[in-house]
Amino acid sequence: IAGITQAPTSQILAAGRRMTLRCTQDMRHNAMYWYRQDLGLGLRLIHYSNTAGTTGKGEVPDGYSVSRANTDDFPLTLASAVPSQTSVYFCASTPDRGNAEAFFGQGTRLTVV
């Protein structure tokens, strides 16, 4: 692994199903983030974690949950997917809190039908 990796790269999901998007980084960055990207709305922060063991809510947290059991992994879970969660999801990390370059994963394109 080099940098930050997301899985899967794309997924079609039935409404009501549970889904976990995976994110792993090998840069030993303390802070990690999940954004969703929708046309005309830019990148909106869903949840973040400043360090292992802590998480916080971003701008659009409803319907999503995260955990940060260790430094490297930051999974995002949709407990019961709805069509409005159709989006491209990006995981990102920074060495410490947000005042430094953010490195992004390659994105997960999720379609909820």
Add this chain to the structure above:
Amino acid sequence: GENVEQHPSTLSVQEGDSAVIKCTYSDSASNYFPWYKQELGKRPQLIIDIRSNVGEKKDQRIAVTLNKTAKHFSLHITETQPEDSAVYFCAASSLNDYKLSFGAGTTVTVRA
């Protein structure tokens, strides 16, 4: 929390001309202002950033200016080339919460 507004949403320029994108922010405690470029189907990548103790920063054909009093910052691309065509995002990070807040993005098209 921080609110970042970005204009214009789309920008079409002739190759060789300059492109300017402007952003405003709301939180006076913001002190870090990066710009990201996202090519079609790719991830956003940092192209330049500026901190609040600097008014201007330049890297080859791109430059960023910051006006802390007015709470706005701008990206300038000179001598545009076809490979500059992409979506550009501004962002701001506040000392209050250190989260990166992004603008809505500007789609830049460079016409040959």
